[in-house]
Amino acid sequence: MMFALFMVVVLLVTGFIWLLDIFVLRKNRETNAPDPMLVEYSKSFFPVILVVFLIRSFVAEPFKIPSGSMMPTLLAGDFILVNKFTYGLRVPILNSTFIEMNHPKRGDVFVFHYPPDPSIDYIKRVVGLPGDKILYQDKQLYINGQKLEMAYLADYDYESGGLNQVHAKRFEEQLGDVKHELLIEESSMSREGAFEVPQGHYFAMGDNRDNSRDSRYWGFVPEQNLVGKAFFIWWNFDQFKRIGTSIH
Known part of the structure; x- marks a missing residue:
């Protein structure tokens, strides 16, 4: 149960940062400027964590x-x-x-x-x-x-x-x-x-x-x-x- 709670927290945090970048942060960056490290990590990890979370929650869990x-x-x-x-x-x-x-x-x-x-x-x-x-x-x-x-x-x-x-x-x-x-x-x-x-x-x-x-x-x-x-x-x-x- 604690691991599931940890996954939910990480999922919400990375998803929030990704959405914040799409609707707010990106508008204030110069064109072609690289993503900040935190945003880059969030964009990379969010889809993976989401898939794992959905599988563990609704399909099969080890x-x-x-x-x-x-x-x-x-x-x-x-x-x-x-x-x-x-x-x-x-x-x-x-x-x-x-x-x-x-x-x-x-x-x-x-x-x-x-x-x-x-x-x-x-x-x-x-x-x-x-x-x-x-x-x-x-x-x-x-x-x-x-x-x-x-x-x-x-x-x-x-x-x-x-x-x-x-x-x-x-x-x-x-x-x-x-x-x-x-x-x-x-x-x-x-x-x-x-x-x-x-x-x-x-x-x-x-x-x-x-x-x-x-x-x-x-x-x-x-x-x-x-x-x-x-x-x-x-x-x-x-x-x-x-x-x-x-x-x-």
Whole structure:
């Protein structure tokens, strides 16, 4: 959000200087006189910043995955693209919707402004829709009283924070129309509870179920906090084979 605000400020300043030169400053310069440095830079940067701003605000925005809360779907260090128009076009900074389109579906991997601190962006998976009753108990997810079956795939070992070796099991789960993988640590404690999703809100969980601070801890994601739907991994410095992978 801070970067978007910075872009808006730079866009307004360079655009203002460019227009000021067209309608005021240029009239006071001698014919064929070179543009002042500030005007020259503004004229050069404004179109570029405008294009980048429009793409980031209404088409796609890049994000970097900072943690392992979405493993094995997303790894720390993945650079992803987020579709900015799937959930409707929104006013930059204010994030209010001015063109309604689709709403998040169960199983979507979505980016949103962290409710306790909207200046931070989070990424999780949509588990509960408005009106749903969610129960997470004994590492098992229930939606509206229906148990979601998990199929064991394999053991999964990884390093947490570069220090601790974590042993987990990889499962496959059908969540809405999406079949996705998740991690469970049988020996660890995880937050349990029953939740009813209010209207205009969503219940979000990480695929790394025992290592994710999500709606089980801080509550629901309001509609106005939505940023977009994650759909593509475009870079990873450590694992080139992940480049070009779609997110589901």
